[in-house]
Amino acid sequence: MRLTDRGIYWVLATVLAAAGLIPEFRSLGNLANVATQSAALAVLALGQTFVILCGLIDLSVGQLTGLIVVLVCDVAAGRDAMTAPALLLALGLGAASGAITGLLNNRLRIHPLILTFGTMSVLQGIVFTYTDRSVGRAPAAIAWLADGRLLGLPVAPLLVLLLAAGAHVTLTRTRFGMHVHAVGGGRDNARRAGIDTDRVAATVFVISGVSASIGGLLVAGRLGVGYPHAGAGFELDAIVAVVLGGTSLAGGRGSVAGTVAAVVLGGTSLAGGRGSVAGTVAAVLLLGLTNNVLNLLQISSFIQMLVKGLIVIGAILVNQPGGRRAFA
Amino acid sequence: MSTEAERPRVRPAAIASWLNAGWVERSAIWVVLVALLGVAALFSDAFLQPSYLFNMVRQAAPVGVAAIGVTLVMVMGGVDLSVGAVISLAAVVAAVLMDGQAGNIGYALAATLTIGAAIGFANGVLVAWNRGSPFILTLGTAVAVYGLTQIYSGGTARGIVAPGFREFFNERIGGLVPVLALLFLAAATIAALVQRTTRFGRSLYLVGSNPRAARLAGLRAARLTVTTYTLSGLLAALGGIALLARSGVSSTFAGRGFEFDALAAVVLGGTTFEGGRGGVGGTVAGLLVLFVAFNLVNILGLNYNVQRLVAGVIIIVASAAYTYLTSRRLTESRLWPSHHTSEGAP
Numbered sequence: 001m002r003l004t005d006r007g008i009y010w011v012l013a014t015v016l017a018a019a020g021l022i023p024e025f026r027s028l029g030n031l032a033n034v035a036t037q038s039a040a041l042a043v044l045a046l047g048q049t050f051v052i053l054c055g056l057i058d059l060s061v062g063q064l065t066g067l068i069v070v071l072v073c074d075v076a077a078g079r080d081a082m083t084a085p086a087l088l089l090a091l092g093l094g095a096a097s098g099a100i101t102g103l104l105n106n107r108l109r110i111h112p113l114i115l116t117f118g119t120m121s122v123l124q125g126i127v128f129t130y131t132d133r134s135v136g137r138a139p140a141a142i143a144w145l146a147d148g149r150l151l152g153l154p155v156a157p158l159l160v161l162l163l164a165a166g167a168h169v170t171l172t173r174t175r176f177g178m179h180v181h182a183v184g185g186g187r188d189n190a191r192r193a194g195i196d197t198d199r200v201a202a203t204v205f206v207i208s209g210v211s212a213s214i215g216g217l218l219v220a221g222r223l224g225v226g227y228p229h230a231g232a233g234f235e236l237d238a239i240v241a242v243v244l245g246g247t248s249l250a251g252g253r254g255s256v257a258g259t260v261a262a263v264v265l266g267g268t269s270l271a272g273g274r275g276s277v278a279g280t281v282a283a284v285l286l287l288g289l290t291n292n293v294l295n296l297l298q299i300s301s302f303i304q305m306l307v308k309g310l311i312v313i314g315a316i317l318v319n320q321p322g323g324r325r326a327f328a
Numbered sequence: 329m330s331t332e333a334e335r336p337r338v339r340p341a342a343i344a345s346w347l348n349a350g351w352v353e354r355s356a357i358w359v360v361l362v363a364l365l366g367v368a369a370l371f372s373d374a375f376l377q378p379s380y381l382f383n384m385v386r387q388a389a390p391v392g393v394a395a396i397g398v399t400l401v402m403v404m405g406g407v408d409l410s411v412g413a414v415i416s417l418a419a420v421v422a423a424v425l426m427d428g429q430a431g432n433i434g435y436a437l438a439a440t441l442t443i444g445a446a447i448g449f450a451n452g453v454l455v456a457w458n459r460g461s462p463f464i465l466t467l468g469t470a471v472a473v474y475g476l477t478q479i480y481s482g483g484t485a486r487g488i489v490a491p492g493f494r495e496f497f498n499e500r501i502g503g504l505v506p507v508l509a510l511l512f513l514a515a516a517t518i519a520a521l522v523q524r525t526t527r528f529g530r531s532l533y534l535v536g537s538n539p540r541a542a543r544l545a546g547l548r549a550a551r552l553t554v555t556t557y558t559l560s561g562l563l564a565a566l567g568g569i570a571l572l573a574r575s576g577v578s579s580t581f582a583g584r585g586f587e588f589d590a591l592a593a594v595v596l597g598g599t600t601f602e603g604g605r606g607g608v609g610g611t612v613a614g615l616l617v618l619f620v621a622f623n624l625v626n627i628l629g630l631n632y633n634v635q636r637l638v639a640g641v642i643i644i645v646a647s648a649a650y651t652y653l654t655s656r657r658l659t660e661s662r663l664w665p666s667h668h669t670s671e672g673a674p
Contacts (some may be wrong), residue, residue: 114595117588118644125637132633154490240464302478309472313454313465 007143011314012286019293030292034155036147038288039156040065040218044240046160046167046235047211050244053171056105059116059235060207061212063123064097066150066231068216070127073136073226083141090213098209102202120235127228135226148219156218163214175248180204181264241287356653357597357613360646364617368624372424372481375620378504388619390415390574390583392512392612395565395590396519397448397560399611401462402594403523403604404556405536406455406610409466411564411590413473414444415583418568420477423487423578430490440567447473448561452554477580485579489572497573508573513612515566520608532556537604561628593618596647 019025026266046060051058068090075089076082100121105112148155171177182190183200191197219230290311294304368375375381385392390490394411418440425436455462480486488613497508523529535542535549544547567586572578596614599606620640625635 034513108644109651110644111595111601113601114592114647115644117592118640118647121636121640121643124635124636125640128633129631129637139361236467240467300479302475302483304475306472306477309470309475311468311469313468313472318662322569 012289015286015289015293019289022293022296024296025293027199028320030296032157034292035157035160035289036154036222036283037283037292039146039160039223040215041159041234041237041287042285043163043211043218044215044238047208047215047305048242049167050171050180050207051055052239053184054180054204055187055199056204057116058101059113059237059239060097060101060123061121061208061215061238062161062210062231062235063120063127064094064209064231065216065219065234066228067123067127067130068093068213069220069223069230070131070135070226070228072142072217072220073086073134073138073224074131076136076139076142078137078139078140080141083139085216086139090217092209093208094209094213094216095206096209097212098206099202101209102205103127105201105205106198125163127168127231131226131228133228138220138224142217142221143224144221159214176203177202237287262288335497337358346554351453356650357610357617357638360615360649360651361613362534363649364620364624364642364646367622368627372627374627375624379500382500382505384463384616384619384623385512386574387623388615389477389508390571391510391586391589391593392567392615393515393563393570394560394586394595395615396516396608397563398587398590399597399599399606399608400519400523400532400556401560402599402601403536403606403644404532404553405539406462406553406557407591407601408448408451408472408557408560408564409587409591410447410451410461410469410584411567412468412559412585412587413477413626414561414588415446415565415568415571416476416579417447417473417495418565419442419572419578419582420481420486420580422569423489424480424523426488426490426493428488428490430492433490433493435568436490440569441562444568445558445562446566448558448564449554451561452557455557456550456553466636474580480578482576483580485577487578489578494573494576497570501554507514508570512570515563516612517610523607528552533604535603589618592643596643596650598650615640621646627665 001203001217011217024030025109044065047066048058048061071093072086072090076086097119101116104110105115108115146156150158171180179190179195179200181199182193182195187197190200215234216231220226287308291304294307297306365375394415398408398411401621413668420435421443422440425439426432447469449465451462454465454469458465461610497506497511499507501507523532531542531547531552534545535547535552539549568583571582594606595601595617596613596617597606597610597612599610618639621639622635624642630638
């Protein structure tokens with residue numbers, strides 16, 4: 001592991017230490033809050049880690065999340081009996097959307113940034129044609145998933161930990177995980193080595209779609225209503241988290257740990273093939289932490305935005321390995 | 329059999345070199361544009377009227393001017409996602425500094441362009457002296473600039489456009505060509521000439537296609553990087569001024585999303601994320617494809633949400649058609665080095 005790959009953890013540790021100086025921050029309730037609020041983004045970033053590791057990118061997850069939030073709440077309309085159908089709808093829709101994106105990616109051979117920019121636009125059109133105001137209500141079980149407690153511990157962060165562990169094992173211990181790294185590291189070489197690169201690409205898009213399903217459920221549970229704007233901007237935050245977590249935008253390098261750190265802190269490289277789930281999680285935590293600390297310090301949202309931008313720049317300066325190409 | 333016998337006479341090498349000159353690649357997007365215009369004309373006669381088409385170019389000008397800068401950056405192998413934020417900031421700063429006084433226009437525009445160039449310069453320095461990804465770096469700049477704009481504007485639309493400012497830019501020369509459209513086309517022409525004929529322009533392609541060779545050849549890659557990003561910031565500020573002139577809007581998020589419109593135009597136009605290929609000409613065509621699509625949906629009387637949906641489909645279909653036209657050449661000639669696909673994002 002290179003020093004730069006660990007940059008995200010150093011930044012996270014520094015921010016944590018600084019935050020520790022604020023008394024309100026140290027309370028357990030607040031820490032649980034940070035983790036709970038970061039959960040949806042963390043799940044999206046976990047999915048995006050697979051995509052970016054594969055050397056692809058998925059801009060559509062934000063709007064897909066928004067669509068799922070709206071549909072889940074509208075279908076359930078607060079009725080507990082509708083929980084299971086709403087869950088199935090969310091997961092099915094996410095997987096289907098991911099499968100279509102994967103199929104289009106393999107058939108059309110358009111740059112994934114353009115392709116998913118197109119699907120993002122389509123999904124946005126669908127969301128706002130469906131409704132331009134808040135609709136429905138999330139059932140109690142989904143609200144519990146997003147905001148509840150299990151044995152005194154917040155549920156959403158536990159779910160994130162579980163998913164992150166699964167993603168980490170998948171990427172580092174399974175044949176599929178090796179294939180994702182290989183395709184991200186060099187698609188032509190992977191194909192010559194006998195890897196079905198199209199299937200790997202389609203699978204990572206499905207994973208990304210399902211992550212939007214779970215993310216959408218968490219957002220729906222937290223908001224309580226189907227707010228059509230709920231997904232806006234999520235795609236960029238997720239990508240930032242993955243890149244800050246040390247996954248390379250060129251593909252092939254990266255890890256779940258980095259992703260988690262980034263989602264905390266926001267560090268995967270856009271070249272693909274490099275990075276980790278842990279890094280992403282750390283980056284997400286960093287982003288969440290920063291918001292929390294600035295809120296506790298009662299700093300205006302305008303300045304918060306400026307600070308967030310500077311943190312992204314700072315994190316990338318200490319964290320990004322590789323060359324200076326657009327996606328390296 | 330007969331084709332086999334003819335083959336030696338047509339000299340495959342000559343055909344391959346003609347194909348490799350990039351002719352098909354450069355013109356494919358224009359073919360897509362003409363085809364799309366043809367389809368659009370089936371739905372509405374408006375697409376055959378010069379005044380309507382020039383008005384479309386006027387609409388496209390703010391994104392288009394910024395897309396010129398993004399093209400130069402991407403040919404060099406970088407990317408600039410901060411242009412949407414710079415457009416917004418520029419529109420707000422220009423409107424505030426004008427403060428409704430015609431006498432302030434010159435000073436307001438100069439200050440706005442300086443600020444845009446300064447942000448581009450900062451991007452360039454960050455990218456040149458750091459090994460980080462320009463994608464994320466410029467995204468970070470974008471967020472920071474949006475923050476700055478909000479602090480400056482107080483979160484609402486601010487500033488008063490000077491009288492005469494918008495009238496001048498929207499004046500139609502000869503009753504046909506809006507000044508704004510003409511200025512955009514002039515900027516694109518100058519950029520295309522710079523890129524094709526100057527040492528700076530050629531250097532961008534060398535750095536983009538092979539940075540190490542460029543360094544070994546004695547090119548000052550860092551200086552070139554800073555210059556190009558500065559230009560991109562300057563052009564984005566110009567795009568902000570164009571937006572203010574076009575619509576009079578000067579709010580914090582006036583240019584939000586423009587970075588993706590610009591990126592879509594650049595990539596549709598054949599400039600790749602790997603650098604070294606493409607150019608401003610293709611970007612202009614890509615931009616027009618986007619705006620014909622937007623206008624077609626609009627003229628069909630669909631609401632904004634359906635417009636987003638259809639625009640998304642058109643972007644995908646146009647891009648797929650373009651890829652199809654260009655990839656046929658790649659598989660036929662097999663002369664193009666394959667390192668682009670094996671190293672970069674597929």
